[in-house]
Amino acid sequence: MQSNGSSSTTAAQSQASAALSKISPALARAHERIVAQAQSESTSISQLGQYKATVSSLATASNALGGISSKTTASDAVKMVESFIATFNNAIKQANTASNTSGQSQTNASRTLVESKRTLSSTDSSRSQLNKLGITRQQDGxxxxxxxxxxxxxxxxxxxxxxxxxxxGKVIGKRAESELADKGRLNVASTKSSERALALKQQQSALLSAATSMSQAQTSSASWASKQALLKYSAS
Structure with missing residues (x-):
């Protein structure tokens, strides 16, 4: 369900597109393309933010597991493994969801999460080693x-x-921290998405400014209404 803010933005975008169509169909098409790209980048930023939080939790649980020893009680050891597996699975499931998208619905974040999954999925422990501990890898990773x-x-x-x-724990913890590093995959992807979102916003502003200028010479009531729609959307 859309929030009131999201609904208002969508309505304003529709009004702006309708106004642009009356002024210049070419500008209207360009506007729709920019809006679609901006929405994709917004989704990417959200996906990356959620995934980074999950990987951060995985790093914490992994490092805790890395400190396990024969002095750790059996009950505490089981809890540590359960916590590790829960956070590991959350990260893998998020990446799986991203990898199931394709075509126009696939965001830049989708590709980043798929690459991150490949890195995190390699445990450096054989299946037989893990099986002896009661840990098995499922078909979905x-x-x-x-x-x-x-x-x-x-x-x-x-x-x-x-x-x-x-x-x-040490292996996965190190990889999770590498993914989260300042120059790691996730922060680099987040920065690029933010930069693209800003560039698209600037393109949109320039396009709307050009359209408003074109409407200045028009005097019909329909053109006046179009101008007001553009001005209102530009200010949002």
């Missing part, structure tokens, strides 16, 4: 945990089990 198997492994081989879990 997420992880599932059989807590009873993990508890048994912790009881029978605490040193080996916690060493594998610690390595898993």
């Amino acid at each position: 997420t992880l599932a945990l059989d807590a009873s198997v993990l508890q048994k492994s912790l009881a029978n081989a605490p040193d080996a089990t916690t060493a594998t879990l610690s390595q898993l």
Whole structure:
């Protein structure tokens, strides 16, 4: 459901497009293209922001798991693994959702999330190693945990089990932090989307200014109404 602010913006855009069509069909088409691109960049910025928050949570959970040792109680160890898997799966699911879009609905963020998923998905631990701990990889790339198997492994081989879990946490934690670094993939993508959004806003302003100038010479009531619609939209 659209918010009141979103509905008002959409209505203003429609009025501006209608006004532009009366002044210049070419300008109207250019305006619609810019609006569509701006909406795509806005979606990208939102997607990246949400994903960065998820990856930040993954980094925290991964680093906590990286500190596990044979001195960690079994119950605490299971909780740490559960927390890690929950945040890992959230990141993978967000990337999966992005990868399921295609064509015009695919944003710049979609491609970034898919690339990030490839980086985070490589655990550096073999399937057999993880299976022995009750951790299995699902078809969609997420992880599932059989807590009873993990508890048994912790009881029978605490040193080996916690060493594998610690390595898993350290590897994923390092990769998550790399994704979040100032010059990492996610911040670079966010900056580019913000820059594109600003450039599109400037293009839109220039286009509306040109259209308003063109309408100055027109004196019909319809042209006057078009001018008012453009002025109102330009000020929004």
